[in-house]
Amino acid sequence: MAVAFGTDGIRGAANVELTAEVALSLGRAACGVLGTGTWLIGADTRASGPMLVAALAAGLASAGADVVDLGVLPTPGVAFHAQARGCPAAVVSASHNPWTDNGIKLLATGGRKLTDALEHAIAVNLTAPDRRPSSAVGRIARAADPVRPYVEHLVAALEGRRLDGMRVVLDCANGAASAVAPAAFRAAGADVVVVAAEPDGTNINAGCGSTHPAGLQDAVVVAGADAGLAFDGDADRVVAVAGDGALVDGDRILAICAADLHRRGRLRGDAVVLTVMSNLGLRQALGALDIATVETPVGDRYVLEAMEQGGLVLGGEQSGHIIFRDLATTGDGVLTGLVLLDAVARSGQPLGALAAAAMTRLPQVLRNVAAPADAAAAPAVAAAVAAAEAELGETGRVLLRPSGTEPLVRVMVEAPTEGQAAAVADRLSAAVRQAMGRSGGPVP
Numbered sequence: 001m002a003v004a005f006g007t008d009g010i011r012g013a014a015n016v017e018l019t020a021e022v023a024l025s026l027g028r029a030a031c032g033v034l035g036t037g038t039w040l041i042g043a044d045t046r047a048s049g050p051m052l053v054a055a056l057a058a059g060l061a062s063a064g065a066d067v068v069d070l071g072v073l074p075t076p077g078v079a080f081h082a083q084a085r086g087c088p089a090a091v092v093s094a095s096h097n098p099w100t101d102n103g104i105k106l107l108a109t110g111g112r113k114l115t116d117a118l119e120h121a122i123a124v125n126l127t128a129p130d131r132r133p134s135s136a137v138g139r140i141a142r143a144a145d146p147v148r149p150y151v152e153h154l155v156a157a158l159e160g161r162r163l164d165g166m167r168v169v170l171d172c173a174n175g176a177a178s179a180v181a182p183a184a185f186r187a188a189g190a191d192v193v194v195v196a197a198e199p200d201g202t203n204i205n206a207g208c209g210s211t212h213p214a215g216l217q218d219a220v221v222v223a224g225a226d227a228g229l230a231f232d233g234d235a236d237r238v239v240a241v242a243g244d245g246a247l248v249d250g251d252r253i254l255a256i257c258a259a260d261l262h263r264r265g266r267l268r269g270d271a272v273v274l275t276v277m278s279n280l281g282l283r284q285a286l287g288a289l290d291i292a293t294v295e296t297p298v299g300d301r302y303v304l305e306a307m308e309q310g311g312l313v314l315g316g317e318q319s320g321h322i323i324f325r326d327l328a329t330t331g332d333g334v335l336t337g338l339v340l341l342d343a344v345a346r347s348g349q350p351l352g353a354l355a356a357a358a359m360t361r362l363p364q365v366l367r368n369v370a371a372p373a374d375a376a377a378a379p380a381v382a383a384a385v386a387a388a389e390a391e392l393g394e395t396g397r398v399l400l401r402p403s404g405t406e407p408l409v410r411v412m413v414e415a416p417t418e419g420q421a422a423a424v425a426d427r428l429s430a431a432v433r434q435a436m437g438r439s440g441g442p443v444p
Contacts, residue, residue, distance in 0.1 A: 005119040008299065011094050011103035014048035018102050020055035023092075027059020029125035030090070030106055033118060036063060036138065040089035042070040042078035042146075044176040044234045047201030048102045052092045056104065057140050060090075064136030070146040072199075074176040074235035076332035077150040079111035083329050084149075086110060093176070093234040096211045099202045111329040113301035147179055154184045154335050157327050158342050162189035166341060167225040169241070171216040172197040173209025175233035181334045188338060193223050205232065210239045210320055210333070217245040227344065227351045229337040236300075237320035238333030240340060242352030250320040251282040253340055255358035257322070258291055258314055260343040266313070267291065273306045273315030273323075275299070280397045280414045285359035298401075300331045362396065363418040365425040367411040369432045373402035376409045378435035381428070388413070388424045396421070400428065 010026070012018040031039075039060050043049040049072075057067040070078055075091045082089035088109050094101040106114055106122070114122075168190045172178040178197040185192045195216065196208035208215055210232045220228035220241045228241035240248035254272060261267040271292040274282065283293050294310060296302040300323060303315040307325050316322035321331035328335055344351045375381065381400070388398045396415040403410055411428045415421035 005123060008095065008113075008301070009091075009103050009105035011097065011101060013100060014046065014052070014102040018052065018104070020051055023052045023055035023104060024059040024062075025126055026104060026122070027056045027061075027065075027090075028063045029122050029128075030088075031060055031063035031065050032125045033121045034088045034106070034108060036065040036136075038085065038087045039065045039067050040070055040078055040082055040085065040087060041067060041092065042073035042075070042089070042176075043092040044094075045072055045174060045178070045199035045201060045204050046092075046094070046099050046102050046233075049092050052102055052104070056090055056092065061138035061140055063138070065138040067138060067140045068143050069140065070143045072176055072179070073146055073150070074180055074332070074334065075105060076236050076328055076330050076335065077146065077176075077180060079107055079328065079330045080150050080153055081146060082107050082109070082111035091234065095234050095236070096205055096209065096232040099204050099206070107330075113304060113330060115301075115305075147183065151180060151184045151187060154180075154332075154338060155187045157324075157335055157338055158188060161342055161345070163338075163341055163345060164189040165191075166227070166345060167191040167193070167223065168341065169193045169195060169216060169219050169223055169225045169228040170197070171195050171208055171213070171219070171228065171230040172235075173205050173231050173233050174199040174203040175205065175209065175231065175235060177231040177235035177334060180235065181229075181231060181337075184334055184338065190341070193219070193225060195219050209233065210237055213239055213241060213247055217241050217247065221245045227341060229333075231333040232320075235333045236331045237317075238322070238336050239320045240337070240351065240355075242355060243350055244352050246352055246355070248351065248355045250316055250318045250322060251279045251361065252355045252358055253320065253322055253336065254278075254314070254316050255282055255285050256343055256354055257324075257339060258286060259289060259358060260346075261314060262289055262291055268313045269311055271310060271312050273303045273310070273312055275303060275317050276399055276401065277318050277412065279318065279359075279361050279364055281359045281361045304330065362414040362416065363421045364412065364414045365418070365421040367425045367429045368403075369409045369411060369429050370407060371409045371432050371436050372407055373409070375432050375435050376400045376402055378432075380435050381431045384428055384431035388428060391424065396424075398424070398428070400432075
């Protein structure tokens, strides 16, 4: 059985690509690499979740593992419990994808994302002959109250400070944050307005959440709120909205939090880990504060690896995957929202003003070109990239990278103006298409 791990576990159409049989086999294979003992399982709110949780739990138990079902809980909530118990875990979730998809994220002992080597070993295990144990059968139980200790952990990040007097709109994406986020912000003293927190199995991420923040932007203005926060389906990422409805993405959140930690002497190493997709304006803003940056490929596990290698405490992605390594083992949207609004409260400024002052975002244009991965390395494409970089100099940036999940070459250009960024991106996209034509491939 072939299973392809992407940047965050396996993912596919539920009951079509990601079937109960796949989940069952993955449970057995994972035990062979990560061990038996006790495993934790959590899920988001998709209709296919209970089916896949049951199959995964059966696979783990058939390999001899005891399984504790945490029910609906954010990915970082599952990671929190795995760290507290010192055991491996799994999350059944397709993050920001539509409800028809699902996925399985595996966490190593202590709630850490898997390394490439561990994922490869599990994938190999899936193709090995079926060696079911004859008598090693684990038990499956349901956790009593996994939400309460996780919420207490989140609020403890404020170190006793409160969000009293702050009105916040929370968009829970009809996902795993629906119970946790309102409880955490109310416990922190905020006046909370909740939207998209009525999951029915099919409405997760549907026109709401971090990938569809327009509704939250309107809701913040209508409610006269100080801020809004939009989570994705499994609540490991967040984007914010200022009181005037302006969007505050992951780059701006990183800029605000990095500056705050730096001022308080808590930004260990005076460096932040970013991915190749982070805006050049963020790099410039951090540089002006004498904060160094470390760059990684896209994927929060690569961010975490770089943070651990450098002994750093802050890193993240433009999408809103932010990691506070002193507080969590993975990105946590609710935790990030609490830390962000705590910084806003202590600054005495509105979120919009703080975000505007934190960095100036360069216009960024993205193009997806249907092409094989090697098209990005064609000599003509390399020449076009060199010419674009010479044109932009230090005022912009060019990035071409093959998609990790689709036959696409992603073209990203940042420039002083939207028009220049679009023009350069169009030229590079054309170069990729022409290179495909010369190599005999189809020209989209």
